[in-house]
Structure formats: C-alpha cells, structure tokens
Amino acid sequence: MTSTPPAPDGAPPAAVDGPAVSLRIDAATPLEPHATGSAEEQPVLAFRGVHFYYGSFRAVKDVTVDIHRNRITALIGPSGCGKSTLLRTINRMNDLIPHTRLEGQVLFHGENLYAPYVDPVEVRRRVGMVFQKPNPFPKSIYDNVAFGPRVTGMKGNLDDLVEASLRRAALWNEVKDKLKQSGLSLSGGQQQRLCIARAIATEPELILMDEPCSALDPRATLQIEDLMAELTERYTIVIVTHNMQQAARASDYTVFLNMAEDRAGYIVEQDETTRIFTNPANKMTEDYVSGRFG
Amino acid sequence: MSVSAVTTSSVQRSLRSGGRDWAGFVFEIVLLLSLLFALVTLFVLLADVLAKGLPVFAERGLDFLTSPLSSRPSQAGVAQGIIGTLIMAVLVPLFAFPVGVLTAVYLEEYAPDNRLTRLITVNIRNLAGVPSVVYGLLGLAVFVAAFAALGFGNGRNILAGALTLAVLVLPLVIITASEAIRAVPSTIREAGFGIGASHWQVVRTLILPSAAPGILTGMVLALSRALGETAPLILAGAVMGSFSTGGSLGEILTGPYTVLPIIVYDWARKPQADFRELTSAAIIVLLAVTLFANAIAILLRNRYVREW
Numbered sequence: 363m364t365s366t367p368p369a370p371d372g373a374p375p376a377a378v379d380g381p382a383v384s385l386r387i388d389a390a391t392p393l394e395p396h397a398t399g400s401a402e403e404q405p406v407l408a409f410r411g412v413h414f415y416y417g418s419f420r421a422v423k424d425v426t427v428d429i430h431r432n433r434i435t436a437l438i439g440p441s442g443c444g445k446s447t448l449l450r451t452i453n454r455m456n457d458l459i460p461h462t463r464l465e466g467q468v469l470f471h472g473e474n475l476y477a478p479y480v481d482p483v484e485v486r487r488r489v490g491m492v493f494q495k496p497n498p499f500p501k502s503i504y505d506n507v508a509f510g511p512r513v514t515g516m517k518g519n520l521d522d523l524v525e526a527s528l529r530r531a532a533l534w535n536e537v538k539d540k541l542k543q544s545g546l547s548l549s550g551g552q553q554q555r556l557c558i559a560r561a562i563a564t565e566p567e568l569i570l571m572d573e574p575c576s577a578l579d580p581r582a583t584l585q586i587e588d589l590m591a592e593l594t595e596r597y598t599i600v601i602v603t604h605n606m607q608q609a610a611r612a613s614d615y616t617v618f619l620n621m622a623e624d625r626a627g628y629i630v631e632q633d634e635t636t637r638i639f640t641n642p643a644n645k646m647t648e649d650y651v652s653g654r655f656g
Numbered sequence: 657m658s659v660s661a662v663t664t665s666s667v668q669r670s671l672r673s674g675g676r677d678w679a680g681f682v683f684e685i686v687l688l689l690s691l692l693f694a695l696v697t698l699f700v701l702l703a704d705v706l707a708k709g710l711p712v713f714a715e716r717g718l719d720f721l722t723s724p725l726s727s728r729p730s731q732a733g734v735a736q737g738i739i740g741t742l743i744m745a746v747l748v749p750l751f752a753f754p755v756g757v758l759t760a761v762y763l764e765e766y767a768p769d770n771r772l773t774r775l776i777t778v779n780i781r782n783l784a785g786v787p788s789v790v791y792g793l794l795g796l797a798v799f800v801a802a803f804a805a806l807g808f809g810n811g812r813n814i815l816a817g818a819l820t821l822a823v824l825v826l827p828l829v830i831i832t833a834s835e836a837i838r839a840v841p842s843t844i845r846e847a848g849f850g851i852g853a854s855h856w857q858v859v860r861t862l863i864l865p866s867a868a869p870g871i872l873t874g875m876v877l878a879l880s881r882a883l884g885e886t887a888p889l890i891l892a893g894a895v896m897g898s899f900s901t902g903g904s905l906g907e908i909l910t911g912p913y914t915v916l917p918i919i920v921y922d923w924a925r926k927p928q929a930d931f932r933e934l935t936s937a938a939i940i941v942l943l944a945v946t947l948f949a950n951a952i953a954i955l956l957r958n959r960y961v962r963e964w
Contacts, residue, residue, distance in 0.1 A: 453850065455846065455849065455850060458845075458846075458849060460769060483852055483853070483854050484852070486849060486850060486851065486852040487851075487852030488852075490850070490851070491850035491851075493843065493846060493847065493850070495843060497841075497843035497844065497846070497847045498847075499844060499847065499848075499862060500844075500866065509848075509851060509853075509861070510851040510852065510853075513848075513851065513852065513853040513854070513857045513861065514851075514852055557847070560847075560851065561850070561851065564851060564852060
C-alpha cells in the first residue's frame with residue numbers, strides 16, 4: 363500500500379469543468395502535438411480516484427492510472443483483485459450488469475466517460491474489446507469483421523476494410539480464400555485473431571484485452587503477443603493477464619493490483635514493466651511477480 | 657479397500673476383479689423399458705388406426721379426401737376438415753408467433769428484473785397448464801362474441817377459432833422463445849455490445865438469429881398442439897355434423913367451419929358401425945396434415961440455421 367501514487371481524489375482535471383467536448387474525434391487530425399515517449403504527453407485514458415461497486419460490495423477502490431498512447435499497459439494481480447472489473451469500466455461493459463456503480467472519473471481525452479450525457483454505445487465504438495475466450499459470432503469470417511462497421515454505419519468500401527483489418531490482425535493470409543466459412547471453423551488462436559480483427563474494424567483508439575491468451579496454446583499466445591506489439595503502431599492496448607511472463611514480455615507499463623482486507627482491489631504499485639519485474643518498490647509486488655503468491 | 661501399502665500385486669488384483677456395476681446395469685434396463693413402453697404404445701395405436709383406416713382409402717381413394725361431410729358413411733369425406741385444419745395451420749402461427757416472440761424478447765431482454773416481471777413469467781407458465789376447454793370458453797366469450805358484434809353472422813367462424821387456438825398456444829410460444837433467448841451464450845451478447853452495437857442491434861442481429869432454431873422448435877410444438885385441439889373449438893364454434901360453405905376465401909373465413917379433430921370426435925360418437933373406419937381414416941389424414949405442417953416448419957428452421 364506504500365507506493366500508491368499521490369491520491370488525486372480532490373483534484374479533477376480541468377478539462378471536465380469546461381464545455382462538454384464531443385466524443386467524436388476526427389481521426390485525420392492529430393489530437394495534440396506529437397510527443398512520443400514524453401512523460402508530459404496527455405494520457406489517452408486516465409482513471410482518477412475510481413471506486414467500483416457491485417451493489418454494496420466495493421470491488422475496486424481508489425484507482426488512479428494513466429494509460430499512454432501507443433503503449434501496452436498490463437493489469438496484473440491475483441484472482442478476484444478487480445483487474446477485469448477495472449478493464450471493463452473503460453468501455454462501460456459493467457453497465458450491462460445491474461446494480462453496479464462507479465465513483466470517480468474515467469477520462470478519455472479528458473472527457474469523463476461516466477458523465478450523464480455520455481452514450482455507452484458510443485464509448486464502446488471507440489474502445490474495442492477482446493475477450494478471454496475467443497467469441498466469434500456464428501457467422502462467416504467476413505461477416506464477423508464486417509459486423510462492427512455495419513452496426514456503426516461506417517461508410518466506405520467494406521471489402522477493403524475487412525481485408526485491412528484481417529491484415530492488421532495477421533490473419534489475412536490464412537483466411538483470404540475462405541472468407542465465407544464460419545468463424546467458428548478456425549482454430550482457437552485464429553479465432554482470437556479474428557476477434558482482434560473484428561475489434562479493430564471499427565477503428566477504435568483503445569483496445570482492451572481481457573486475458574486474451576488464457577484459452578490458447580503457447581504458440582498461438584506468442585502470435586497474439588507479436589501482434590499486440592505490431593498493433594501499438596496504431597492503437598493503445600490495455601491487457602489483463604494472469605500470466606506474469608506475458609506481462610513481462612509484452613507490456614510497456616504494468617499496474618499491480620491486490621485485494622485488500624475488505625476484498626476490494628487496489629493498486630499496490632505501477633511503473634514501467636521493466637522496473638516492476640526487476641526492481642519493484644514494494645515487497646508484495648516482488649513476491650507476486652516472482653511467483654511467491656497469487 | 658485394503659489398508660496395506662499399494663503393491664503391484666494388490667493393484668493387479670483390483671484391476672482384474674472385473675466386478676459388475678449392478679445398480680448401473682439395472683438402471684440401464686429401466687431406461688430401456690421406459691423407452692420400449694412409449695414406443696410400443698405408440699406403435700399399437702398407430703397400427704390400430706392404420707388397420708382400420710387404410711381400407712377406406714383402398715376402397716374410396718381420393719374421394720374420401722375431396723368429399724364434403726355427410727351423414728351417409730359411404731359418401732362422407734373430410735374435405736372441409738382438411739381446408740379448416742390447413743387454414744388453422746396458417747392463421748394460428750400468424751396470430752401467435754409475432755406476439756409470443758416479441759413478448760419473450762421483452763421479458764428476457766428489456767423487462768427489469770423485479771417482482772412484477774417474475775410474477776408475470778410465473779403466470780405465463782401457469783397459463784400453459786390451463787385446460788384447453790377453458791380457452792374454448794374464452795374464445796366463445798371474447799372472439800365469437802366480438803365477431804358477432806362486428807356483424808359476421810353468429811361469429812362462429814374460423815377466424816374466431818384461430819384466435820382461440822392462438823391464445824391457447826401463446827404461453828407455449830412465449831416459454832420456448834424465452835428459453836431459446838436465454839440459452840444464447842452471454843459471450844455473443846458481450847461481443848456484440850463490446851463492438852458498439854446498441855441493444856436493439858444486439859437483439860436483432862445476434863440474439864434472435866442465435867435463438868431462431870429454438871424459437872422455431874417451439875413453433876413446431878405449438879403448431880402440433882393447436883392442430884390437434886378439439887375441446888376449445890367445440891366451444892368456439894366449429895361445426896359438428898355436415899354443412900356447406902361457399903367457395904370463396906372470404907366465405908370460408910367467415911362462414912361455418914370445422915377441423916379434422918372435430919370430425920374425428922364427431923364421427924367417433926356416431927352409432928353407425930361404418931363410421932368406425934371413417935374415424936380411423938380421418939385420424940390418418942389429421943396425422944398426415946400435422947406432419948406436413950411440421951415438416952414445413954422444420955424445413956424453415958434448417959434453412960435458417962444454415963444461412964445464419
């Protein structure tokens with residue numbers, strides 16, 4: 363509990379108080395001066411003093427994290443520490459569960475995603491998600507990828523978009539001759555890459571991955587990790603993983619959560635991944651990443 | 657179970673003991689007997705009906721299918737019953753399925769999970785168990801009376817009958833559709849929402865197509881039930897005995913009507929021995945028409961499953 367960053371509870375960022383900024387962002391214009399790697403760069407996404415409740419049970423408490431552009435942020439921690447819950451606050455998937463509540467702010471480009479006027483459907487269009495178990499629709503490979511653009515009413519050549527998405531998901535060469543076949547006919551690793559292609563077809567900025575490799579074999583896992591590295595050219599990724607090696611290998615920044623006495627998840631330590639795994643500030647982090655508990 | 661340390665010989669002994677699982681064996685026999693009981697009953701019924709009814713077809717051929725009702729056994733046919741039952745097979749789904757499926761979608765997808773919703777759901781299940789003759793009374797009091805008030809003669813027409821049967825099978829349709837919708841894997845819903853589909857889009861493009869086979873199976877069950885019903889239609893105005901009706905569709909829909917089960921019931925009560933065979937023959941026709949209607953529904957379902 364020692365190394366949580368200074369609690370910013372009382373200090374909401376200025377942007378929230380300004381006039382409501384539209385969530386619609388013109389992809390062509392850069393959002394801010396390009397400053398790769400600079401620590402001062404405005405984060406794409408920022409948790410500010412977030413508490414999350416299932417009914418009266420607090421599952422996550424006082425989370426403050428910055429998610430930086432074009433980087434992979436890993437959320438690690440023992441089972442039940444609220445990693446997935448935290449991930450799902452970003453695209454408001456928790457809204458689908460009745461009696462849930464969030465306190466604090468989740469800022470996306472400075473806009474609070476939990477402001478009353480924000481449409482969760484629009485949020486999910488800007489934030490893609492890949493789930494624990496590959497879950498392609500029982501539709502053709504083509505229709506799986508085209509689903510997002512179709513429901514969001516995207517204009518343009520659908521064939522090109524499907525091809526580009528499958529290429530970015532490193533799946534095109536394997537499926538280009540069988541786009542009409544069912545997505546369920548693919549292997550597990552291919553299905554998961556199909557789900558990634560489906561998620562990026564709507565051109566999200568942020569991709570959430572909820573233990574995307576837990577149902578895959580080591581080879582498919584490595585493929586997905588390589589793919590994630592490639593995807594950071596265009597996208598920002600937040601990944602929940604149980605696999606310490608995966609967090610060490612694939613992520614740039616790591617957030618370690620643990621469960622407090624009251625079973626609420628809280629951040630023990632967050633830092634550059636190399637630091638978390640080689641020289642953590644907190645004893646608990648060290649024990650966890652070295653496999654001594656969790 | 658020996659307490660001694662595991663040795664090669666003790667392992668071998670236990671592996672070789674080859675004991676028979678008698679409880680499991682008896683259970684399997686009981687299962688098999690249950691199956692046989694059901695099959696034999698069905699077979700006896702069918703054999704009896706075929707033995708009595710087939711000679712009628714051999715003797716009269718298609719004439720039995722195309723002749724109208726008559727009090728003379730040698731001339732009586734089931735033409736009006738076939739027409740009535742086929743019209744029912746079209747009208748009942750037309751009335752019951754849109755309402756039933758939409759109700760199920762509302763209950764499963766939109767209704768808040770509170771006491772009122774649960775009360776409604778429980779009562780829909782109870783309605784499925786209400787004796788069909790009660791629905792006949794409802795049909796008489798509501799639909800027949802309504803058609804009479806609207807000036808359609810005495811109101812005892814096939815539209816009133818079809819509405820009565822539609823209400824009768826509605827709980828069945830709602831229950832099977834609800835269960836089909838509930839059985840759609842939550843991963844599919846999550847994937848849809850995660851991409852940014854609205855609730856309506858998730859329901860329309862993912863949940864309903866996934867649930868379609870189950871919903872259509874419910875439709876087959878409901879149709880079979882509706883086409884075999886007798887009691888509610890006796891109350892809701894189906895004609896027993898002979899009648900004549902005009903040839904145009906409008907006259908058929910608003911004039912007197914009958915269906916095959918009613919004919920079966922009516923003939924089975926007649927004193928003349930000749931009607932025994934006719935009854936069996938009418939049962940064969942009823943079975944054939946029901947199978948035909950179900951076959952169409954099943955074809956629809958299979959085609960739908962392939963396309964999705």
